[in-house]
Amino acid sequence: MSHRPQLALTLGDERLATVEALAQGLLQEGKACRLITVFTWEPLEGFSAAGFKTTKAGETVLLRLSVANDADIFKKLSATKRNCIRQAERKGVQIKDTYDSQEIDELLDAFDEIHHKHRLPLRSRADLEALLKLDRNRKLFIAKAEDRVIAGTIIRFARRGLAEYSENVSLERMRHYHPNEVLLWHAIR
Numbered sequence: 001m002s003h004r005p006q007l008a009l010t011l012g013d014e015r016l017a018t019v020e021a022l023a024q025g026l027l028q029e030g031k032a033c034r035l036i037t038v039f040t041w042e043p044l045e046g047f048s049a050a051g052f053k054t055t056k057a058g059e060t061v062l063l064r065l066s067v068a069n070d071a072d073i074f075k076k077l078s079a080t081k082r083n084c085i086r087q088a089e090r091k092g093v094q095i096k097d098t099y100d101s102q103e104i105d106e107l108l109d110a111f112d113e114i115h116h117k118h119r120l121p122l123r124s125r126a127d128l129e130a131l132l133k134l135d136r137n138r139k140l141f142i143a144k145a146e147d148r149v150i151a152g153t154i155i156r157f158a159r160r161g162l163a164e165y166s167e168n169v170s171l172e173r174m175r176h177y178h179p180n181e182v183l184l185w186h187a188i189r
Helices: 015-029 070-077 081-089 101-117 126-130 172-178 177-186
Strands: 094-095 139-145 148-157 163-170
Touching: 015 094, 015 139, 015 172, 070 172, 081 148, 101 126, 101 139, 101 148, 126 139, 139 172, 139 177, 148 177, 163 177, 172 177
Parallel strands: none
Antiparallel strands: 094 139, 139 148, 148 163
């Protein structure tokens, strides 16, 4: 299983020294790795100087949820997203934040489909269960329709702090239920 540790840096004089030390540490400890990927929300000096190639990736969106109620947040979603959420609710998609063994098996079907499509290593049941045991900073939401799991979203978070839309999988043939949109909406709420 690949590792995805996270690090938060404060602004200040020691930030560059911290980034340089991190880059050197990654190079030293990662000698046996074919690829080391570092994602940041903003450019960090120090990685380029250490020989890392930098590329601008997709945008990161931050939502401040503590200042608004659900209705205000819902109004600010695009009309398309709001319609997808309403359709999912009309079609009877159920969102759960608890799960049983059968639902984990069904969720693994969605992981397998997405990982095959994107040529990623398959996720084992043991890896998924180990990830979900980290429940002090992770939460799984599953979407069900037609009496089976059709999608799942894992949110990684710091209590009373930042939450990250970490992973999402859904069965291609079930996307007409709009599970991804309604999962994200439930995670936000």
